[in-house]
Amino acid sequence: MKKYFIIFVGLILAACAQDCSECEQKLLACSVPAPIPVDLPAPKSDGFEPDQTVIRELVNAEDKYIFEENEYTYDELAEVLLKAIHAEENSVEKIKIEGNRMAHYEAIFQLIEFAKENDLSPILVYDEE
Numbered sequence: 001m002k003k004y005f006i007i008f009v010g011l012i013l014a015a016c017a018q019d020c021s022e023c024e025q026k027l028l029a030c031s032v033p034a035p036i037p038v039d040l041p042a043p044k045s046d047g048f049e050p051d052q053t054v055i056r057e058l059v060n061a062e063d064k065y066i067f068e069e070n071e072y073t074y075d076e077l078a079e080v081l082l083k084a085i086h087a088e089e090n091s092v093e094k095i096k097i098e099g100n101r102m103a104h105y106e107a108i109f110q111l112i113e114f115a116k117e118n119d120l121s122p123i124l125v126y127d128e129e
Contacts, residue, residue: 015039059099
């Protein structure tokens, strides 16, 4: 197979002895398949503004909930988050849950359940610190 390929390349080079750029184009046409056109969907522009439609919540390694730099228990946090959700001028659609790698999964799942009960979409973020 290699022998025929070498002969084929030699024939193309011999045929293009006058113009090297033409030879290069023929070689490329033979060796590189034609690109396949792909129709990608247009990006959705839903007006997502991270600061306006997302509430950020952190669960630290001690399973304490931190919201706006204050520590809360889950019961305290639920009340504070409900006030924050309803106090926002723009409708809050998502809650960003950042979990420390040492946090227990129960604390994270409590926030996911809270989000679903209040028609929010949870965004989970893994924090290594």
